[in-house]
Amino acid sequence: MSKIKVAIVEDNKTTREGLETIVNLSPDFRCVRTCPTAEEALRVLPELAPELVLMDIQLPNMSGVDCVARLRELLPDVKAIMVTVYEDPDRIFRALRAGASGYLLKRATPEEVLAAMREVHHGGGAMSGEIARKVIGYFREQATAAAAVDQLTAREREVLELVVSGLSNKEIADRLNVTLAAVRFHLKHIYQKLHVHSRTEAVLKYRPAK
Structure with missing residues (x-):
């Protein structure tokens, strides 16, 4: 069975190479390209047609969130997981609205990264427990605010x-x-x-x- 094609968009060389190693050591995935910028990703990935992209949020110039939105216009079937150090709900929801299917912190273990990739590839959504708790907390705050406004x-x-x-x-x-x-x-x-x-x-x- 052919491996699932993955691309990595990350400006930090150490993180980029670490993710590439995690992907290529997996029996299910292979990394077809790594890119240090959103601009390079938008230029080269449409031709490579990866099925899954691991995307940093804070990239030089164009952000990872904007890159995901543009990439999904060029590759409607591509799935994206944001891999980032940021935990605030605003960034999470901007990424999800842009079309990301998952959101992981960079301190996630290799096992957590691969589990998220499998989940997203099979049509699910993936986020770390910490992120999930923040999302739940955010919705609770919004519900409380809405009740007060009423x-x-x-x-x-x-x-x-x-x-x-x-x-x-x-x-x-x-x-x-x-x-x-x-x-x-x-x-x-x-x-x-x-x-x-x-x-x-x-x-x-x-x-x-x-």
Whole structure:
């Protein structure tokens, strides 16, 4: 049975060679190309048509996330796993939205890397336990924020929308034709319901929950 073709896009030489060794020592996979930049990957990989790509997120110039999105336009069937040091939910979701099928930390063991590759190749999704916990935590936070926003009255939502737009308390009062004291009253209740202490915190909590 022919081995599954894999490409590696990673700017760090040591990491790139380490991943290449892991891939080539496996009975299931073979590395057909390693690339230090996204630009090189987009130039050479379409012709090689790898079935699976291990992609670093933080590459010089074009990011790994953008590279995955572009690569999937050129190779619609290719599957990508992000292999990175970054654990924050924003990067995770940007990568998944771009079309990545898995997300692993660089400290993952060779066994974990190969298990993720097999899972993704067979149509599944793969991420380390740490990443999975962060994803679950992120969704819980969003659910909590959404529940808090649902408690706002129509007027409080109106005030908060204007805060999000960058208006000052006085500008909000003028826009809604109410007193400055009324705006402050609404903001006090908004802060209480969203469990925040400032305009910035209120905006940050409101935006993802909308």
